[in-house]
Amino acid sequence: xxxxxxxxxxxxxxxxxxxxxxxxxxxxxxxxxxxxxxxxxxxxxxxxxxxxxxxxxxxxxxxxxxxxxxxxxxxxxxxxxxxxxxxxxxxxxxxxxxxxxxxxxxxxxxxxxxxxxxxxxxxxxxxxxxxxxxxxxxxxxxxxxxxxxxxxxxxxxxxxxxxxxxxxxxxxxxxxxxxxxxxxxxxxxxxxxxxxxxxxxxxxxxxxxxxxxxxxxxxxxxxxxxxxxxxxxxxxxxxxxxxxxxxxxxxxxxxxxxxxxxxxxxxxxxxxxxxxxxxxxxxxxxxxxxxxxxxxxxxxxxxxxxxxxxxxxxxxxxxxxxxxxxxxxxxxxxxxxxxxxxxxx
Numbered sequence: 001x002x003x004x005x006x007x008x009x010x011x012x013x014x015x016x017x018x019x020x021x022x023x024x025x026x027x028x029x030x031x032x033x034x035x036x037x038x039x040x041x042x043x044x045x046x047x048x049x050x051x052x053x054x055x056x057x058x059x060x061x062x063x064x065x066x067x068x069x070x071x072x073x074x075x076x077x078x079x080x081x082x083x084x085x086x087x088x089x090x091x092x093x094x095x096x097x098x099x100x101x102x103x104x105x106x107x108x109x110x111x112x113x114x115x116x117x118x119x120x121x122x123x124x125x126x127x128x129x130x131x132x133x134x135x136x137x138x139x140x141x142x143x144x145x146x147x148x149x150x151x152x153x154x155x156x157x158x159x160x161x162x163x164x165x166x167x168x169x170x171x172x173x174x175x176x177x178x179x180x181x182x183x184x185x186x187x188x189x190x191x192x193x194x195x196x197x198x199x200x201x202x203x204x205x206x207x208x209x210x211x212x213x214x215x216x217x218x219x220x221x222x223x224x225x226x227x228x229x230x231x232x233x234x235x236x237x238x239x240x241x242x243x244x245x246x247x248x249x250x251x252x253x254x255x256x257x258x259x260x261x262x263x264x265x266x267x268x269x270x271x272x273x274x275x276x277x278x279x280x281x282x283x284x285x286x287x288x289x290x291x292x293x294x295x296x297x298x299x300x301x302x303x304x305x306x307x308x309x310x311x312x313x314x315x316x317x318x319x320x321x322x323x324x325x326x327x328x329x330x331x332x333x334x335x336x337x338x339x340x341x342x343x344x345x
Contacts, residue, residue, distance in 0.1 A: 035069040035122075040141065047080040049138045058139035066123060067148040073120040076113055082133045084110040084119055089132025089140035102137040109134075126286075147244065149285045153184035156246035156281035165197070168278040170254060174201045175210070177251055177278040187287035188241050191295060194249065197234040200256075206233025211255040218284065219245045226299065227253075238297045244286045252277040 045055035055078075064072065074084045086107035107129065110119035123129070126147040133139040153161040165178035176199040186192050194214075198207040209229050214237060216224035228235050241247070254276035 035071065036066070038064060038066055038070060038072045040064060040072060040074045042074060042076045042078050042082050042139075044078050046078045046082065046133075046139055047136055049136070058133070058136075059141035062140075063142045063144065065144045065146065067146050068124060068126050069122070069148055070145075071120055071122040072143060073118050074110065075118045076115050079115055081112045081114045081135065082139070083112055083135060084108070084121070084131055085134050086129055086131045088130055090137040091140065102132045102134065104134070146288070147286055149185065149187070149288075151185070154282065156248070156283055158283075161282075165195075166280055168280065169201055170276040170278060172276065175199070175207065175254055175256065175276060175278075176201050176204075179249065179280050181282070186241065186247075186282060186284045187290070188244055188284060189287050189290040189293045190240065191297070192239050192241070193236055194239065195234065195236040196251070198230050199233065206230075207256055208233060211253070212251050213253045215250045215252065216247055217250070218243065218247045223247075228300075231300075235300065237299060240293045240295075240297055241284045242293070244284050246281060246283050249280040249282075250277060251279075254278075 041060045043055040043057065043060050045053040046058045048055070059074070066072065074082075076082055085102075085104050086109065087102060087104035089102040108121050108131075110121070112135065113119050123143065123145045126145050129143045129145065131141055131143065153164075155161065161184075164184070165180040168177045168179070169175065170177075178197045178199070180195045182193050182195070183190070198210050198212075199205065200207055207230060210233075211227070211229050213227050214225070215222060216239065218241065223241065224237075224239050226237060228237075
């Protein structure tokens with residue numbers, strides 16, 4: 001079976017079973033936002049800590065917001081040499097009172113550059129970076145670096161996901177897992193729905209009532225865990241992530257329900273299911289629009305085996321009652337006195 005046929009098959013099964021889930025199967029050819037270059041001026045008069053200095057700010061602009069990968073160039077428009085050094089400066093009034101010289105943190109340091117010269121630094125990590133001039137420690141500025149959010153889905157290594165669902169096989173090649181998540185680009189405090197279908201790797205038929213554990217880890221910490229049984233070959237989970245960072249979506253302890261194709265190759269054993277594991281990955285990004293979760297996660301509470309049990313109960317209980325009545329009527333002894341009283345003389 002070709003990849004195109006598998007993708008179409010998986011999409012059809014998702015649509016049939018999860019009618020409430022919207023899938024994005026057409027992925028645009030997006031790219032990361034292009035890195036940008038910014039300029040900060042060190043204005044004339046920055047060298048002077050007095051209140052009547054002609055410089056309204058030490059660095060112009062004093063606070064700048066950029067994205068990871070962007071570059072900032074500081075241009076010395078003053079008449080003395082300056083540095084751009086990460087860390088906490090002394091501040092104008094603190095310097096006057098205590099002659100403190102600030103505390104560098106070692107992230108970046110331009111060293112001294114003279115008037116009409118410049119220095120450029122590219123920020124490759126998100127965060128808030130304070131900086132100052134070691135020579136003139138009252139001078140201070142701030143660079144706020146946000147993580148760039150790509151406009152295409154990708155794995156934890158940044159490899160672009162060309163199409164959904166993603167397809168993985170267990171190590172024994174007997175079980176196929178197809179996974180989709182919506183929205184395709186995951187952000188914090190936003191509901192993400194993971195939808196998955198399972199297939200017999202030999203017959204390409206859906207695996208009904210297959211047991212599994214689903215575990216999501218982020219930054220080395222487990223953030224989600226649940227167990228389930230596939231319903232008509234698939235299932236789904238809703239998750240809200242509170243922190244950004246790479247995530248690993250792992251399905252393990254996979255036990256089939258006895259599909260003939262699987263059993264014809266390898267019988268289930270006590271240890272075999274422990275090795276049936278498939279792993280997917282992606283990255284969660286900080287949400288620039290949400291800072292807390294606004295909804296409660298509701299997971300699929302009813303599994304297919306519950307429906308089977310209810311169906312069995314609905315059919316079996318009345319059948320047993322009817323059988324009991326038939327047996328009772330068949331073996332019930334007739335009332336002799338009643339027959340004698342009703343016999344005509």
